Amino acid sequence: KAGVTQTPRYLIKTRGQQVTLSCSPISGHRSVSWYQQTPGQGLQFLFEYFSETQRNKGNFPGRFSGRQFSNSRSEMNVSTLELGDSALYLCASSLAGVVTDTQYFGPGTRLTVL
């Protein structure tokens, strides 16, 4: 069974631009979560989608948004990029999105904002 895939793996953008990241979950998984990982803050929860609906949201500004498609693939968008948005963005999929489910993480997208 294929794992979670994320594209692109690396991205360089400049301040003020916007970016879209993509995540394909494991087949059959309906929940996709997004995280931001930085050396200082660690892994921080952005949001979680289940059956095309955002069910949970972390404490990030509205510049961070996402969506999920009917095939469970998910995209995350960051608008008006800031230098502080440079981070590793990880998505994780799970079967039903309950807290006892195992989360399977993708390799991440490394975003650098110049």
Add this chain to the structure above:
Amino acid sequence: SQKIEQNSEALNIQEGKTATLTCNYTNYSPAYLQWYRQDPGRGPVFLLLIRENEKEKRKERLKVTFDTTLKQSLFHITASQPADSATYLCALAFSGTYKYIFGTGTRLKVLA
């Protein structure tokens, strides 16, 4: 707000010894606590889940304890090997939520 503390300094141990990593939290006790392993350039990999009513969980060479009185979880790797070298993350979740709060991780280096 809930805080999780993991030793930010790297832990170096000799091959064959038991590595013990600590995860301390403040405020409310979580209903669930997970441990992950993360290698450089890769996403975290789930290792173990322990519930608040469980004191200990084992999986092969791994053992996790959960002490809600001390607000602490310990993660043990017995007979450690150089291949165990990685960053280990703990994460907490509370009943009724689907949101894990992660610690910043502890880097473990097992010396041959």
